[in-house]
Amino acid sequence: MKFKTRSFDAAPSVLEIEDLTVQLAGNRTAAPVLDKVSLKIRQGETVCLVGESGSGKSVTSLSVMGLLPKGALEATGGRIGLEGRNLLELGPQAMREMRAQKISMIFQEPMTALNPVMRVGDQIGEVLDTHTRLPAREKRARVLDIMNQVHLPDVERIHRSYPHQLSGGQRQRIMIAMALILEPQLLIADEPTTALDVTTQKQILGLIAELQEKHGTAVLFITHDMGVVAEIADTVHVMKLGRIVEHAPVEDLLRRPREDYTKQLLQSVPSLTPRPARPEPQGGAVLSVSGLQKTYGAHGVFARREATRAANDVSFSIPRGRTLGIVGESGSGKSTVARCIMRLIDPTEGDIRVADREIARLSRHALRPYRKHIQIVFQDPFRSLNPRWTIGRSLIEGPLNIGADRKAALKRAAELLTLVGLPDDAVNRYPHQFSGGQRQRVAIARAIAMEPDVLVADEAVSALDVSVQAQVLDLLDELQKKLGIAILFITHDLRVAAQICDEVVVMQHGHVVEHDTAANVLANPQHAYTRALIEAAPGRLWDFANFRELKSA
Amino acid sequence: MLGYIIRRILAVIPVMTIVAIFVFLLLRLTPGDPAAIIAGDMATPAQLERIRTSLGLSDPLHVQFVTWVGLLLKGELGTSLISNTPVTQMIGQRIWPTFNIAVLTIVLSVLIAVPMGVLAAWRHRTWVDYAVMAFSVLGFSIPVFVIGYLFIQAFAIELRWFPVQGYAAPSEGFGKFLARAILPCLTLATIYVALIARMTRASMLEVLGEDYIRTARAKGVKETVVLFRHALRNAAVPIMTIIGTGFALLIGGVVVTESVFNIPGIGRLTVDAILARDYPVIQGMILLTSGLYVFINLVIDLSYTFFDPRIRY
Amino acid sequence: MAASPQPAARLQWLFGAIALPRGWRVGAGPLIAAAVLVVIVAATLAAPLIVPHDPMAMDALQRLKGPSDVYPLGTDAYGRDMLSRVVTGGRVSLLIGIGAAVISVAIGLMIGLVSGFFRLADAIIMRVMDSLMAIPSILLAIALVALNGPSIWSVMGAITIPEIPRVVRLVRSVVLSAREEPYVEAALALGSSMPKILWQHLMPNTLAPLIVQGTYICASAILTEAILSFLGAGVSTEIPTWGNIMAEGRVYFQLKPSLIFWPGLMLSLCILSINLLGDTARDLLDPRLKKREA
Amino acid sequence: QDKTITAVMHSGLRVLDPIITTAHITRNHGYMIYDVLVAVDENFKPQPQMADWTISDDNLVYTFTLRDGLKFHDGAAVTAADAVASLTRWGKRDSGGQLIFDITESLEAKDDKTIVWTLKSPFPALLDTVGKQSAVPPFIMPERVASGSPDEAITEYVGSGPFVFVQEEYQPGVSVTYKKFADYVPREGAASWMAGGKNVKVDTVKWVTMPDAQTAINAIMSGEIDYIEQVQIDLLPILAASEDVTVETRDDLGYQTIGRMNFKHPPFDNKKIRQAAQMALSQEDVLGTLIGNADYYKVCGAIFGCGTPLGDESGSQTLTSGGDVEGAKKLLEEAGYDGTPVVLMQPTDVVSLTAQPVVAAQALRNAGFNVDMQAMDWQTLVTRRASQSKPAEGGWNLFFTNWMVPEINSPLISPMLNGRGDGAWFGWPKDDAVEALRADFIAADTPEKQKEVAVAIQKHNLDEVLYIPLGEYAVPQARSNKLTNMIPSPVPVFWNIEKAD
Numbered sequence A: 001m002k003f004k005t006r007s008f009d010a011a012p013s014v015l016e017i018e019d020l021t022v023q024l025a026g027n028r029t030a031a032p033v034l035d036k037v038s039l040k041i042r043q044g045e046t047v048c049l050v051g052e053s054g055s056g057k058s059v060t061s062l063s064v065m066g067l068l069p070k071g072a073l074e075a076t077g078g079r080i081g082l083e084g085r086n087l088l089e090l091g092p093q094a095m096r097e098m099r100a101q102k103i104s105m106i107f108q109e110p111m112t113a114l115n116p117v118m119r120v121g122d123q124i125g126e127v128l129d130t131h132t133r134l135p136a137r138e139k140r141a142r143v144l145d146i147m148n149q150v151h152l153p154d155v156e157r158i159h160r161s162y163p164h165q166l167s168g169g170q171r172q173r174i175m176i177a178m179a180l181i182l183e184p185q186l187l188i189a190d191e192p193t194t195a196l197d198v199t200t201q202k203q204i205l206g207l208i209a210e211l212q213e214k215h216g217t218a219v220l221f222i223t224h225d226m227g228v229v230a231e232i233a234d235t236v237h238v239m240k241l242g243r244i245v246e247h248a249p250v251e252d253l254l255r256r257p258r259e260d261y262t263k264q265l266l267q268s269v270p271s272l273t274p275r276p277a278r279p280e281p282q283g284g285a286v287l288s289v290s291g292l293q294k295t296y297g298a299h300g301v302f303a304r305r306e307a308t309r310a311a312n313d314v315s316f317s318i319p320r321g322r323t324l325g326i327v328g329e330s331g332s333g334k335s336t337v338a339r340c341i342m343r344l345i346d347p348t349e350g351d352i353r354v355a356d357r358e359i360a361r362l363s364r365h366a367l368r369p370y371r372k373h374i375q376i377v378f379q380d381p382f383r384s385l386n387p388r389w390t391i392g393r394s395l396i397e398g399p400l401n402i403g404a405d406r407k408a409a410l411k412r413a414a415e416l417l418t419l420v421g422l423p424d425d426a427v428n429r430y431p432h433q434f435s436g437g438q439r440q441r442v443a444i445a446r447a448i449a450m451e452p453d454v455l456v457a458d459e460a461v462s463a464l465d466v467s468v469q470a471q472v473l474d475l476l477d478e479l480q481k482k483l484g485i486a487i488l489f490i491t492h493d494l495r496v497a498a499q500i501c502d503e504v505v506v507m508q509h510g511h512v513v514e515h516d517t518a519a520n521v522l523a524n525p526q527h528a529y530t531r532a533l534i535e536a537a538p539g540r541l542w543d544f545a546n547f548r549e550l551k552s553a
Numbered sequence B: 001m002l003g004y005i006i007r008r009i010l011a012v013i014p015v016m017t018i019v020a021i022f023v024f025l026l027l028r029l030t031p032g033d034p035a036a037i038i039a040g041d042m043a044t045p046a047q048l049e050r051i052r053t054s055l056g057l058s059d060p061l062h063v064q065f066v067t068w069v070g071l072l073l074k075g076e077l078g079t080s081l082i083s084n085t086p087v088t089q090m091i092g093q094r095i096w097p098t099f100n101i102a103v104l105t106i107v108l109s110v111l112i113a114v115p116m117g118v119l120a121a122w123r124h125r126t127w128v129d130y131a132v133m134a135f136s137v138l139g140f141s142i143p144v145f146v147i148g149y150l151f152i153q154a155f156a157i158e159l160r161w162f163p164v165q166g167y168a169a170p171s172e173g174f175g176k177f178l179a180r181a182i183l184p185c186l187t188l189a190t191i192y193v194a195l196i197a198r199m200t201r202a203s204m205l206e207v208l209g210e211d212y213i214r215t216a217r218a219k220g221v222k223e224t225v226v227l228f229r230h231a232l233r234n235a236a237v238p239i240m241t242i243i244g245t246g247f248a249l250l251i252g253g254v255v256v257t258e259s260v261f262n263i264p265g266i267g268r269l270t271v272d273a274i275l276a277r278d279y280p281v282i283q284g285m286i287l288l289t290s291g292l293y294v295f296i297n298l299v300i301d302l303s304y305t306f307f308d309p310r311i312r313y
Numbered sequence C: 001m002a003a004s005p006q007p008a009a010r011l012q013w014l015f016g017a018i019a020l021p022r023g024w025r026v027g028a029g030p031l032i033a034a035a036v037l038v039v040i041v042a043a044t045l046a047a048p049l050i051v052p053h054d055p056m057a058m059d060a061l062q063r064l065k066g067p068s069d070v071y072p073l074g075t076d077a078y079g080r081d082m083l084s085r086v087v088t089g090g091r092v093s094l095l096i097g098i099g100a101a102v103i104s105v106a107i108g109l110m111i112g113l114v115s116g117f118f119r120l121a122d123a124i125i126m127r128v129m130d131s132l133m134a135i136p137s138i139l140l141a142i143a144l145v146a147l148n149g150p151s152i153w154s155v156m157g158a159i160t161i162p163e164i165p166r167v168v169r170l171v172r173s174v175v176l177s178a179r180e181e182p183y184v185e186a187a188l189a190l191g192s193s194m195p196k197i198l199w200q201h202l203m204p205n206t207l208a209p210l211i212v213q214g215t216y217i218c219a220s221a222i223l224t225e226a227i228l229s230f231l232g233a234g235v236s237t238e239i240p241t242w243g244n245i246m247a248e249g250r251v252y253f254q255l256k257p258s259l260i261f262w263p264g265l266m267l268s269l270c271i272l273s274i275n276l277l278g279d280t281a282r283d284l285l286d287p288r289l290k291k292r293e294a
Numbered sequence D: 001q002d003k004t005i006t007a008v009m010h011s012g013l014r015v016l017d018p019i020i021t022t023a024h025i026t027r028n029h030g031y032m033i034y035d036v037l038v039a040v041d042e043n044f045k046p047q048p049q050m051a052d053w054t055i056s057d058d059n060l061v062y063t064f065t066l067r068d069g070l071k072f073h074d075g076a077a078v079t080a081a082d083a084v085a086s087l088t089r090w091g092k093r094d095s096g097g098q099l100i101f102d103i104t105e106s107l108e109a110k111d112d113k114t115i116v117w118t119l120k121s122p123f124p125a126l127l128d129t130v131g132k133q134s135a136v137p138p139f140i141m142p143e144r145v146a147s148g149s150p151d152e153a154i155t156e157y158v159g160s161g162p163f164v165f166v167q168e169e170y171q172p173g174v175s176v177t178y179k180k181f182a183d184y185v186p187r188e189g190a191a192s193w194m195a196g197g198k199n200v201k202v203d204t205v206k207w208v209t210m211p212d213a214q215t216a217i218n219a220i221m222s223g224e225i226d227y228i229e230q231v232q233i234d235l236l237p238i239l240a241a242s243e244d245v246t247v248e249t250r251d252d253l254g255y256q257t258i259g260r261m262n263f264k265h266p267p268f269d270n271k272k273i274r275q276a277a278q279m280a281l282s283q284e285d286v287l288g289t290l291i292g293n294a295d296y297y298k299v300c301g302a303i304f305g306c307g308t309p310l311g312d313e314s315g316s317q318t319l320t321s322g323g324d325v326e327g328a329k330k331l332l333e334e335a336g337y338d339g340t341p342v343v344l345m346q347p348t349d350v351v352s353l354t355a356q357p358v359v360a361a362q363a364l365r366n367a368g369f370n371v372d373m374q375a376m377d378w379q380t381l382v383t384r385r386a387s388q389s390k391p392a393e394g395g396w397n398l399f400f401t402n403w404m405v406p407e408i409n410s411p412l413i414s415p416m417l418n419g420r421g422d423g424a425w426f427g428w429p430k431d432d433a434v435e436a437l438r439a440d441f442i443a444a445d446t447p448e449k450q451k452e453v454a455v456a457i458q459k460h461n462l463d464e465v466l467y468i469p470l471g472e473y474a475v476p477q478a479r480s481n482k483l484t485n486m487i488p489s490p491v492p493v494f495w496n497i498e499k500a501d
């Protein structure tokens, strides 16, 4: 494993955060959300910020952008220095100019961060509009160019698509394109690659590196993926509970973590080696899909545009108590398959059997009794929670539907929240008051509250730090043992796949290209794409848990 | 989409049929006798009966209905019972003032109200917001005629900028049209500005806390762009609805304003016809407005898909 | 499961402070508004006991007099006491205003939710609404009186029926957008029934626009009532209402504006209060707004 | 430069046939574009207009001779045949006309210019009837137009009067435009009411309707219009402030406001209760509320109008002296009134009729009546008053209306004095006594005898309460000071007027 070792001591610093304190607005007595956070980034440097979910990473980045939610959080102390100016003291106009010219940010949740009613191409183009004066043709060319660079397929179509017509990873890449197009001096990336498959991720990381090379861009990179950290970081800061507990050059940190929390974090990183196979299942499939096909119609006012074939002849089945992983290229149709199985969209063709009942063509009404058998954790947890509802209310919605008693359901909800590592009083809070990872855990809790036979988890742990992730995966495992849940696990994280899947399906361009046991797929990939995928897995030569290179390598 | 549009345009037929039957029955239910209006105060019952017969009002209901539908199928709306003028001609004379004033009013209202509402939402709970609210409440709760009289008093009588009353078609010169249309438009606009501004504010508030607004700010775009391009567009659907139904109402004719400013529009025509039980005119008017509403509503519905591409029909 | 009971405890505390009682604190505005409304409603309810004159008693010699000791707000064109009429006038006006707003919003909401969510129902319901929209309320009023006799219900009907399609359109438009939200899909996936999704997930989105529309209907109903009661659709024209006091005062606009001013003032005060209360209620109902208040 | 007078009339012109309707606005329109054979002057005397006449000694043959130069607007000369057709159609429609035609032997055109009207028995008031200015004067139309049914409105508007109707600019209920008829030959002599020389001195007259009284006032003050036919009296103070506008009453007779009861149903089928109701009312209260300004109303107990040849106030003391509530109460008690509600119809869309019911309701209640006042639009009222059903089932007990005094100034024409039960005017009194009196009146051949019968009818009416006269009022007009030489007349006429630049 080769770490970045360049020294930046000589480089001018771009961002200097000193003793930044952020508190709940109007409540100075409460413990601060950020407690004297200090951090420095120099030109060309990549600083990775890792740490517990909910520890304040996003809040730190938002503070720099001057975009803390007004009235909820406010910076009460410290200094954010950029080019010798304290950003905390800038007026809105000056701050806007800063944002426009110096800093770009990639937000954590691309679904909510993109304007749902504007074409994504225009949203990228708007950045150019604001800061440059380009003729329309040239502007479009540049937008298409950056879209190509972030490896979006079919850029012409995506250019005129709306966010809801894109896959999670595609949206994320739109966000990235938006942040990169102006080649900023400081780039803040808040978990920018959670929805990307590793090959694409690699491209993106390469792109950022190139940018740094060319313009000396300083990068603040927030991530949970230790592999990525190992690959790109110059310096790593570890956060916990609103404080930076440790920071060091990347190699130091990975080899010689000082703080317990850091050690614990590194030890939680799952291994890429598949876990030993579990005993063969008895009994038939709980969920089986055959010949599933989904074509998204494109509707213009007059012209009939070419439709998108998102899933093509997808077949698989999951027996009780087993986990099937779907990995694959971003935009390859994974979420589409999941949504078809849930009958949230109608499959164009194919059969879906749940508990031996064909549900692909049931009416919405006839479907209702089957809902309790099959649950989903959505890829975008924030939007899947009603913003006006407390978490508690969202959590008990399902159980109440299947006739649970309200009190019991509430109690169970609180328990589940504790199980996923959230305070049980979180029931009284609203979705927007959580961090990305916390919301994802709420979504998981909601799905398992139904005790379904089949759980479809679409990128369900992507926003969790590895220690919480381990905790959630344990929880799933336990439930599976106890209740025999079959899990359809969609992920980009090969490490996670290796740890929990019995079988893995690899998808590309809407097709299943490989389908075998986890061990076979990961250790002995057959298809070229699968091989590329495994090649691209970040940090695959490092044994995080033992703070050293992998022995085999 | 094209199919949808065609289906919606064809929907004019059932809508008009329902309206036609409904209005026909409704009219025959209402007491009133056009013959009495024609004949005047001194007519004897026998004379009334003869006039009624000559107007065809003594025929059984279904015969009257069939006669009317027969006319309709020939593309005619009949002749006014009272003035003996073809209904199409009467409506033709009266629709344009109403239409022109309605268009001008809506344009004016939107231009004033939307920025007002946006501003109020942006400065939520500040004096700006409260000022907009106070204005809106006045707009709701002052009778239209008061507003009209006040405008006349101020701009026509004191300042002598505009004539007191009357209407001039744009074909007589746009300046002339504007001089006469501006006060009625402002009068009508007061309510619409109030309504649209509050609706804008309400739906903007729903949107301003969203993450994509934050994204837009992060891009460093100007605050006006954030508000008008990003937020307003997301908030546009209910605002469009209010504008659309408001426009429909205006096209239906607004009696009080037409009286106060002496505009020969279809609002007065309709009310006069109703009060005189001039059945063919009422029926014609309502058929016409229902057709117009179908059209306006179609345009509103299509505008939804423009503002919010997630909406599909 | 080793993870962090400690941060949990701290966060619990933090958020308890945000989400619970703090958000429910309201400013002085809504309190004043509530007080104004209560005073006006109480005064109108107690009108027979507190007004100085019989609001219907007239005196041709005292027409259009200015304020005096006997008639604190002067008299109208029939020589009736303005103060008594304005105070008494609130009874019918508020009943009709609030009644019409509540009824049309309630019915419009139901129809709009269904129409917005189900495509097939939409095609049919909206065409019926298009038809309904075209019927002038004056005609409706005359017909309703013919069918039903003059009563408060006839006015209410003549006012509400044409309002309903407009409410339906509004609700429907909001639902059309909201039904595409992922949380609606999530609710579907959780097996929530249609009524529940409509009511619990979608309906709250319509509240803000409905409050605006509702206050507007309330105000316009109070003004329209006068027109309809002159057509014999409602209460007798002798019984004062804010609407008919203003309508009767129309001729005297230049000579004696106070005929319009006083009832207008009462009406504006009520609408302003209802407005403020509506806004406050809405803000309280929307947790996302709460976060922006402190 | 065209001289145009823009006039705001009391109501919109919708019906263009002056024979089919008695509406005043249509009559006024009739005087613009049509001419009449004979017309009364301001002294109520018939004068030759299109024609001179001779009467045979036995008073049975009337010979009318058309004067020279009469032309219709389409250029054709007016012939006797046109006049005969017009008179015939009128005779089927007008109540006075009917009386004449009942005893007509023949009416024919002897030649192009001579009309001979032969009666079976004398009809002393023939010239007054043919020359009357209200409500349906016999306007002369071309024969082809006048030969149509009197129950079907005419569709061609060609007259021989001083103005030409401009069809293209006509908007029913909104505006109507008249151009000066260049070929009109006015009669010699000064204009007096509908008689005399109709010299048109402007090019165009435009009638517009302004539904809003305030607007009309503002418009005349700002010079946008020249004339308002009826100004609401409460608004006069505003006009008084203007130097450019003159307010005047051009019709001294004015209007009579009246109440009419339904004789078919309780409680007003009882004479005592009718009397009680009449006793409860006070003209002063009604007029004071309706008009407000004492300069414009006049307490008057004469059913034929004060200041008219037949006017007499006998028997109207309670009405004219402020009512007698106590007396009314007593009468009610005597009559054994059982609280049957009095359904009182209140028209709300006619300004000149809104106050009477309100005041009356109050007065009747004071006297102990149980009053159910129902508001409605005028058209509903007009229909409902024709209904003979029980008040509870869509009928009625009492309503109010106004008459121009010339419309009721004689027992011959006043519709309320018809006592023929179901054939009578709304309210349907069956009163043989009044019928006998009316016959006496027709037979009376000197003014003195007529007056004598008229007084008897007056007394009878107030005793029987066929209708309640509630006093008279005048309606002021407003004109821009640019207009001069308008002649006084109950019908606003636009000849003789000059307009300064």
Ligand SMILES: Nc1ncnc2c1ncn2[C@@H]1O[C@H](COP(=O)(O)OP(=O)(O)OP(=O)(O)O)[C@@H](O)[C@H]1O
Pocket (backbone or CB within 6 Å): A033, A052, A053, A054, A055, A056, A057, A058, A059, A060, A069, A072, A073, A108, A432, A433, A434, A435, A436, A437, A438, A463, A465, C011, C018, C291
């Ligand atoms: N609007 C808000 N109101 C109140 N508390 C908030 C708000 N936004 C975030 N928080 C809280 O602040 C803390 C820090 O949140 P932040 O989003 O920075 O976490 P994070 O480190 O980015 O976590 P994740 O990795 O899960 O995204 C969390 O405990 C969160 O619950």
Ligand SMILES: Nc1ncnc2c1ncn2[C@@H]1O[C@H](COP(=O)(O)OP(=O)(O)OP(=O)(O)O)[C@@H](O)[C@H]1O
Pocket (backbone or CB within 6 Å): A164, A165, A166, A167, A168, A169, A170, A195, A196, A197, A296, A297, A308, A309, A310, A329, A330, A331, A332, A333, A334, A335, A336, A337, A379
């Ligand atoms: N509503 C839609 N309309 C049109 N095309 C769509 C729609 N939703 C998704 N697509 C397209 O279908 C393809 C598959 O999308 P899907 O969301 O299933 O991808 P995915 O495998 O989940 O990707 P990711 O890993 O990025 O989430 C993508 O190319 C996407 O652009």
Ligand SMILES: [Mg+2]
Pocket (backbone or CB within 6 Å): A057, A058, A059, A108, A190, A435, A436, A437
């Ligand atoms: Mg975060």
Ligand SMILES: [Mg+2]
Pocket (backbone or CB within 6 Å): A167, A168, A169, A334, A335, A336, A379, A458
């Ligand atoms: Mg996906």
